[in-house]
Amino acid sequence: MFSQTKLFALSLLCALVISFSGSSSEAQENVVRDYVAIVNGTKISKQKYERELASLRARLNRSGRHLTAVQELELRKNLLESMINRELLYQQSVKLGIEVGPEEVDKQLEEVKKHYPDDASFKTALKRAHYTEAGVRTQLTRAIAIEKFINQQIKSKIHISDKQVREFYDSHPDLFRRPAQVRASHILVKLSANPTKEEKQEALKKIEDIQKRINNGEDFAELAKKYSDGPSGKRGGDLGYFSKGQMVKPFEDAAFSMEIGQVSGPVKTMFGYHLIKVTDKRPESTMKFEQVKNQLKEYLIDQELQEEIKGYAENLKKHAKIERFLSGVP
Numbered sequence: 001m002f003s004q005t006k007l008f009a010l011s012l013l014c015a016l017v018i019s020f021s022g023s024s025s026e027a028q029e030n031v032v033r034d035y036v037a038i039v040n041g042t043k044i045s046k047q048k049y050e051r052e053l054a055s056l057r058a059r060l061n062r063s064g065r066h067l068t069a070v071q072e073l074e075l076r077k078n079l080l081e082s083m084i085n086r087e088l089l090y091q092q093s094v095k096l097g098i099e100v101g102p103e104e105v106d107k108q109l110e111e112v113k114k115h116y117p118d119d120a121s122f123k124t125a126l127k128r129a130h131y132t133e134a135g136v137r138t139q140l141t142r143a144i145a146i147e148k149f150i151n152q153q154i155k156s157k158i159h160i161s162d163k164q165v166r167e168f169y170d171s172h173p174d175l176f177r178r179p180a181q182v183r184a185s186h187i188l189v190k191l192s193a194n195p196t197k198e199e200k201q202e203a204l205k206k207i208e209d210i211q212k213r214i215n216n217g218e219d220f221a222e223l224a225k226k227y228s229d230g231p232s233g234k235r236g237g238d239l240g241y242f243s244k245g246q247m248v249k250p251f252e253d254a255a256f257s258m259e260i261g262q263v264s265g266p267v268k269t270m271f272g273y274h275l276i277k278v279t280d281k282r283p284e285s286t287m288k289f290e291q292v293k294n295q296l297k298e299y300l301i302d303q304e305l306q307e308e309i310k311g312y313a314e315n316l317k318k319h320a321k322i323e324r325f326l327s328g329v330p
Helices: 004-016 046-062 069-095 102-113 119-128 133-153 162-171 197-215 220-227 231-235 249-257 289-318
Strands: 035-039 042-045 181-190 238-243 267-269 272-282 322-324
Touching (some): 035 046, 035 069, 042 046, 042 069, 046 069, 069 133, 102 119, 102 133, 119 133, 133 289, 162 289, 181 220, 181 231, 197 220, 220 231, 231 238, 238 272, 249 267, 249 272
Antiparallel strands (some): 035 322, 181 238, 181 272
Protein backbone atom coordinates (compact mmCIF):
# COMPACT_ATOMS: atom_id res chain seq x y z
CA MET A 1 0.00 0.00 0.00
CA PHE A 2 1.28 3.43 -0.93
CA SER A 3 2.46 5.47 2.03
CA GLN A 4 4.35 8.71 1.67
CA THR A 5 5.10 8.58 5.39
CA LYS A 6 6.59 5.11 5.17
CA LEU A 7 8.57 6.04 2.08
CA PHE A 8 10.01 9.05 3.86
CA ALA A 9 10.82 6.98 6.94
CA LEU A 10 12.71 4.48 4.79
CA SER A 11 14.59 7.26 3.04
CA LEU A 12 15.38 8.85 6.37
CA LEU A 13 16.75 5.62 7.82
CA CYS A 14 19.07 5.21 4.85
CA ALA A 15 20.19 8.82 5.07
CA LEU A 16 20.91 8.63 8.78
CA VAL A 17 23.58 5.99 8.32
CA ILE A 18 25.44 8.07 5.76
CA SER A 19 28.03 10.52 7.00
CA PHE A 20 27.17 13.16 4.45
CA SER A 21 28.91 16.48 4.02
CA GLY A 22 28.37 18.19 0.68
CA SER A 23 31.44 20.17 -0.28
CA SER A 24 30.91 20.73 -4.00
CA SER A 25 29.00 23.76 -5.22
CA GLU A 26 27.09 23.79 -8.47
CA ALA A 27 26.71 27.02 -10.38
CA GLN A 28 24.48 28.09 -13.18
CA GLU A 29 25.15 31.35 -14.94
CA ASN A 30 27.89 32.01 -12.33
CA VAL A 31 25.34 32.10 -9.51
CA VAL A 32 25.85 29.80 -6.52
CA ARG A 33 22.52 28.58 -5.15
CA ASP A 34 21.55 26.59 -2.09
CA TYR A 35 18.42 25.25 -3.79
CA VAL A 36 17.73 23.04 -6.80
CA ALA A 37 14.24 24.19 -7.73
CA ILE A 38 11.55 26.74 -6.93
CA VAL A 39 7.93 25.52 -6.93
CA ASN A 40 5.33 28.27 -6.80
CA GLY A 41 7.79 30.42 -4.87
CA THR A 42 8.92 27.66 -2.47
CA LYS A 43 12.56 26.58 -2.69
CA ILE A 44 13.66 22.94 -2.63
CA SER A 45 16.98 23.00 -0.83
CA LYS A 46 20.13 21.64 -2.38
CA GLN A 47 21.13 20.04 0.92
CA LYS A 48 17.88 18.08 1.10
CA TYR A 49 18.25 16.99 -2.52
CA GLU A 50 21.83 15.82 -2.03
CA ARG A 51 20.88 13.99 1.18
CA GLU A 52 18.14 12.04 -0.62
CA LEU A 53 20.47 11.38 -3.54
CA ALA A 54 23.09 9.96 -1.18
CA SER A 55 20.41 7.77 0.39
CA LEU A 56 19.34 6.39 -3.00
CA ARG A 57 22.93 5.68 -4.01
CA ALA A 58 23.57 3.87 -0.73
CA ARG A 59 20.56 1.62 -1.26
CA LEU A 60 21.67 0.83 -4.81
CA ASN A 61 25.20 0.06 -3.64
CA ARG A 62 23.91 -2.31 -0.96
CA SER A 63 21.88 -4.16 -3.58
CA GLY A 64 24.99 -4.53 -5.74
CA ARG A 65 23.79 -2.23 -8.53
CA HIS A 66 26.29 0.04 -10.26
CA LEU A 67 24.88 2.82 -12.40
CA THR A 68 26.18 3.90 -15.77
CA ALA A 69 26.63 7.62 -16.43
CA VAL A 70 23.27 7.68 -18.25
CA GLN A 71 21.53 5.87 -15.37
CA GLU A 72 23.09 8.24 -12.84
CA LEU A 73 21.74 11.20 -14.82
CA GLU A 74 18.30 9.58 -14.95
CA LEU A 75 18.43 8.94 -11.20
CA ARG A 76 19.20 12.58 -10.48
CA LYS A 77 16.53 13.81 -12.85
CA ASN A 78 13.87 11.48 -11.45
CA LEU A 79 14.72 12.47 -7.88
CA LEU A 80 14.35 16.16 -8.68
CA GLU A 81 10.96 15.56 -10.32
CA SER A 82 9.87 13.41 -7.37
CA MET A 83 10.73 16.21 -4.96
CA ILE A 84 8.87 18.73 -7.12
CA ASN A 85 5.84 16.43 -7.17
CA ARG A 86 5.94 16.07 -3.40
CA GLU A 87 6.11 19.85 -2.97
CA LEU A 88 3.12 20.31 -5.28
CA LEU A 89 1.13 17.69 -3.38
CA TYR A 90 2.06 19.27 -0.06
CA GLN A 91 0.95 22.67 -1.31
CA GLN A 92 -2.38 21.13 -2.28
CA SER A 93 -2.73 19.62 1.20
CA VAL A 94 -2.22 23.10 2.67
CA LYS A 95 -4.87 24.55 0.35
CA LEU A 96 -7.27 21.85 1.47
CA GLY A 97 -6.62 22.73 5.10
CA ILE A 98 -5.26 19.32 6.07
CA GLU A 99 -3.82 19.34 9.57
CA VAL A 100 -1.31 16.99 11.20
CA GLY A 101 -1.38 16.61 14.96
CA PRO A 102 1.78 16.30 17.07
CA GLU A 103 0.68 12.85 18.24
CA GLU A 104 0.72 11.64 14.61
CA VAL A 105 4.27 12.89 14.18
CA ASP A 106 5.29 11.36 17.51
CA LYS A 107 3.99 7.98 16.38
CA GLN A 108 5.94 8.05 13.12
CA LEU A 109 9.08 9.31 14.83
CA GLU A 110 8.90 6.41 17.27
CA GLU A 111 8.73 4.02 14.32
CA VAL A 112 11.96 5.51 12.97
CA LYS A 113 13.64 5.32 16.39
CA LYS A 114 12.81 1.61 16.71
CA HIS A 115 15.55 0.90 14.20
CA TYR A 116 18.16 2.08 16.72
CA PRO A 117 19.17 0.32 19.95
CA ASP A 118 18.72 3.45 22.07
CA ASP A 119 18.09 7.17 21.91
CA ALA A 120 21.81 7.99 22.03
CA SER A 121 22.42 5.92 18.88
CA PHE A 122 19.58 7.72 17.12
CA LYS A 123 20.97 11.14 18.05
CA THR A 124 24.45 10.10 16.89
CA ALA A 125 23.01 9.04 13.53
CA LEU A 126 21.17 12.37 13.26
CA LYS A 127 24.33 14.32 13.93
CA ARG A 128 26.38 12.30 11.46
CA ALA A 129 23.81 12.85 8.71
CA HIS A 130 23.47 16.59 9.51
CA TYR A 131 19.85 16.17 10.62
CA THR A 132 18.14 17.59 13.67
CA GLU A 133 15.15 16.01 15.38
CA ALA A 134 13.18 19.17 14.66
CA GLY A 135 14.05 18.82 10.99
CA VAL A 136 12.95 15.19 11.00
CA ARG A 137 9.64 16.16 12.62
CA THR A 138 9.10 18.81 9.93
CA GLN A 139 9.66 16.29 7.16
CA LEU A 140 7.40 13.73 8.82
CA THR A 141 4.68 16.37 9.19
CA ARG A 142 4.86 17.10 5.47
CA ALA A 143 4.85 13.39 4.58
CA ILE A 144 1.79 12.71 6.74
CA ALA A 145 -0.03 15.70 5.23
CA ILE A 146 0.70 14.45 1.71
CA GLU A 147 -0.48 10.95 2.62
CA LYS A 148 -3.73 12.32 4.04
CA PHE A 149 -4.27 14.40 0.93
CA ILE A 150 -3.66 11.42 -1.36
CA ASN A 151 -6.01 9.21 0.65
CA GLN A 152 -8.78 11.82 0.61
CA GLN A 153 -8.49 13.13 -2.92
CA ILE A 154 -7.13 10.22 -4.96
CA LYS A 155 -7.16 6.86 -3.22
CA SER A 156 -10.76 7.19 -2.02
CA LYS A 157 -11.86 7.25 -5.68
CA ILE A 158 -10.11 4.01 -6.64
CA HIS A 159 -12.20 0.84 -6.63
CA ILE A 160 -10.90 -2.63 -7.48
CA SER A 161 -13.56 -5.34 -7.67
CA ASP A 162 -13.15 -8.96 -6.62
CA LYS A 163 -13.64 -9.88 -10.27
CA GLN A 164 -10.63 -7.75 -11.27
CA VAL A 165 -8.54 -9.39 -8.56
CA ARG A 166 -9.52 -12.87 -9.74
CA GLU A 167 -8.81 -12.00 -13.38
CA PHE A 168 -5.33 -10.80 -12.47
CA TYR A 169 -4.67 -13.97 -10.47
CA ASP A 170 -5.82 -16.24 -13.31
CA SER A 171 -3.84 -14.38 -15.96
CA HIS A 172 -0.53 -14.32 -14.01
CA PRO A 173 -0.06 -17.89 -12.74
CA ASP A 174 3.74 -17.62 -12.58
CA LEU A 175 3.51 -14.88 -9.95
CA PHE A 176 1.84 -17.23 -7.50
CA ARG A 177 4.10 -20.24 -7.81
CA ARG A 178 6.18 -20.77 -4.70
CA PRO A 179 9.49 -22.50 -5.48
CA ALA A 180 10.79 -25.34 -3.35
CA GLN A 181 12.27 -23.97 -0.13
CA VAL A 182 14.52 -25.16 2.65
CA ARG A 183 14.68 -23.85 6.18
CA ALA A 184 18.13 -24.23 7.67
CA SER A 185 20.38 -23.12 10.47
CA HIS A 186 24.13 -22.84 10.26
CA ILE A 187 27.25 -22.33 12.30
CA LEU A 188 29.91 -20.27 10.54
CA VAL A 189 33.60 -20.07 11.26
CA LYS A 190 34.58 -17.04 9.22
CA LEU A 191 37.64 -16.72 6.97
CA SER A 192 39.24 -13.45 5.90
CA ALA A 193 39.13 -12.37 2.25
CA ASN A 194 42.62 -13.80 1.59
CA PRO A 195 43.22 -16.42 4.27
CA THR A 196 46.61 -18.06 4.74
CA LYS A 197 47.00 -21.83 4.78
CA GLU A 198 47.38 -21.71 8.55
CA GLU A 199 44.15 -19.69 8.93
CA LYS A 200 42.26 -22.23 6.83
CA GLN A 201 43.62 -25.11 8.90
CA GLU A 202 42.72 -23.37 12.15
CA ALA A 203 39.18 -22.56 10.96
CA LEU A 204 38.66 -26.11 9.69
CA LYS A 205 39.81 -27.58 13.00
CA LYS A 206 37.43 -25.29 14.90
CA ILE A 207 34.42 -26.28 12.78
CA GLU A 208 35.34 -29.97 13.05
CA ASP A 209 35.55 -29.68 16.84
CA ILE A 210 32.07 -28.13 16.89
CA GLN A 211 30.83 -30.93 14.64
CA LYS A 212 32.11 -33.54 17.11
CA ARG A 213 30.21 -31.85 19.92
CA ILE A 214 27.00 -31.94 17.84
CA ASN A 215 27.58 -35.62 17.04
CA ASN A 216 27.99 -36.23 20.79
CA GLY A 217 24.52 -34.81 21.43
CA GLU A 218 25.08 -31.11 22.17
CA ASP A 219 22.38 -28.70 20.95
CA PHE A 220 23.05 -27.16 17.52
CA ALA A 221 21.30 -23.87 18.34
CA GLU A 222 23.19 -23.38 21.59
CA LEU A 223 26.53 -24.03 19.89
CA ALA A 224 25.56 -21.57 17.14
CA LYS A 225 24.86 -18.89 19.75
CA LYS A 226 28.27 -19.47 21.33
CA TYR A 227 30.53 -20.04 18.34
CA SER A 228 28.98 -18.90 15.04
CA ASP A 229 30.59 -15.86 13.42
CA GLY A 230 27.47 -15.18 11.36
CA PRO A 231 24.78 -12.63 12.33
CA SER A 232 22.26 -15.48 12.60
CA GLY A 233 24.22 -16.89 15.56
CA LYS A 234 22.13 -14.97 18.08
CA ARG A 235 19.06 -16.74 16.65
CA GLY A 236 20.64 -20.15 17.06
CA GLY A 237 21.87 -20.01 13.48
CA ASP A 238 18.36 -19.90 11.98
CA LEU A 239 18.33 -18.52 8.42
CA GLY A 240 14.61 -18.99 7.81
CA TYR A 241 13.28 -20.33 4.51
CA PHE A 242 15.15 -19.78 1.26
CA SER A 243 14.82 -20.99 -2.31
CA LYS A 244 17.47 -21.78 -4.90
CA GLY A 245 19.48 -18.78 -6.00
CA GLN A 246 19.36 -17.00 -2.66
CA MET A 247 22.46 -18.56 -1.09
CA VAL A 248 25.98 -19.10 -2.39
CA LYS A 249 26.09 -22.29 -4.46
CA PRO A 250 28.10 -24.64 -2.19
CA PHE A 251 25.80 -23.78 0.71
CA GLU A 252 22.68 -24.14 -1.43
CA ASP A 253 23.78 -27.45 -2.94
CA ALA A 254 24.40 -28.93 0.51
CA ALA A 255 21.14 -27.64 2.05
CA PHE A 256 18.89 -28.84 -0.77
CA SER A 257 20.49 -32.30 -0.82
CA MET A 258 19.93 -32.96 2.89
CA GLU A 259 16.99 -34.41 4.82
CA ILE A 260 15.11 -32.65 7.62
CA GLY A 261 17.10 -32.91 10.85
CA GLN A 262 20.34 -33.80 9.10
CA VAL A 263 23.55 -31.89 9.92
CA SER A 264 26.20 -31.51 7.23
CA GLY A 265 29.92 -31.88 7.48
CA PRO A 266 32.04 -28.75 6.98
CA VAL A 267 30.96 -26.83 3.87
CA LYS A 268 33.41 -24.25 2.53
CA THR A 269 32.16 -21.06 0.90
CA MET A 270 33.66 -17.63 0.24
CA PHE A 271 32.64 -16.71 3.82
CA GLY A 272 34.34 -19.58 5.62
CA TYR A 273 33.36 -23.02 6.92
CA HIS A 274 29.75 -23.89 7.72
CA LEU A 275 27.88 -26.63 9.49
CA ILE A 276 24.32 -26.73 8.12
CA LYS A 277 21.25 -28.20 9.77
CA VAL A 278 18.06 -28.53 7.72
CA THR A 279 15.03 -27.92 9.93
CA ASP A 280 12.21 -27.97 7.37
CA LYS A 281 11.40 -28.26 3.68
CA ARG A 282 8.60 -26.93 1.51
CA PRO A 283 7.87 -28.46 -1.91
CA GLU A 284 7.11 -26.29 -4.92
CA SER A 285 3.51 -25.14 -4.77
CA THR A 286 1.00 -22.62 -6.08
CA MET A 287 -0.53 -20.17 -3.64
CA LYS A 288 -4.31 -20.44 -3.61
CA PHE A 289 -6.44 -17.45 -4.56
CA GLU A 290 -7.91 -17.10 -1.08
CA GLN A 291 -4.39 -16.96 0.39
CA VAL A 292 -3.39 -13.95 -1.71
CA LYS A 293 -6.72 -12.28 -2.42
CA ASN A 294 -6.47 -9.44 0.11
CA GLN A 295 -2.79 -8.76 -0.49
CA LEU A 296 -3.31 -8.87 -4.25
CA LYS A 297 -6.18 -6.39 -4.02
CA GLU A 298 -3.95 -3.98 -2.10
CA TYR A 299 -1.27 -4.43 -4.77
CA LEU A 300 -3.70 -3.61 -7.60
CA ILE A 301 -4.98 -0.57 -5.71
CA ASP A 302 -1.40 0.57 -5.19
CA GLN A 303 -0.57 0.12 -8.89
CA GLU A 304 -3.54 2.21 -9.94
CA LEU A 305 -2.80 4.75 -7.22
CA GLN A 306 0.73 5.27 -8.52
CA GLU A 307 -0.62 6.04 -11.97
CA GLU A 308 -3.27 8.37 -10.58
CA ILE A 309 -0.73 10.25 -8.44
CA LYS A 310 1.60 10.61 -11.42
CA GLY A 311 -1.19 11.99 -13.59
CA TYR A 312 -2.42 14.29 -10.81
CA ALA A 313 1.08 15.70 -10.26
CA GLU A 314 1.62 16.21 -13.99
CA ASN A 315 -1.62 18.16 -14.16
CA LEU A 316 -0.53 20.31 -11.20
CA LYS A 317 2.73 21.07 -13.03
CA LYS A 318 0.81 22.51 -15.97
CA HIS A 319 -0.65 25.20 -13.71
CA ALA A 320 2.41 25.76 -11.50
CA LYS A 321 5.42 28.02 -11.79
CA ILE A 322 8.45 25.75 -11.58
CA GLU A 323 12.09 26.72 -12.01
CA ARG A 324 14.84 24.08 -12.00
CA PHE A 325 18.46 24.89 -11.16
CA LEU A 326 20.22 21.51 -11.15
CA SER A 327 23.29 21.64 -13.37
CA GLY A 328 23.91 18.72 -15.71
CA VAL A 329 20.26 17.69 -15.74
CA PRO A 330 18.25 18.68 -18.80
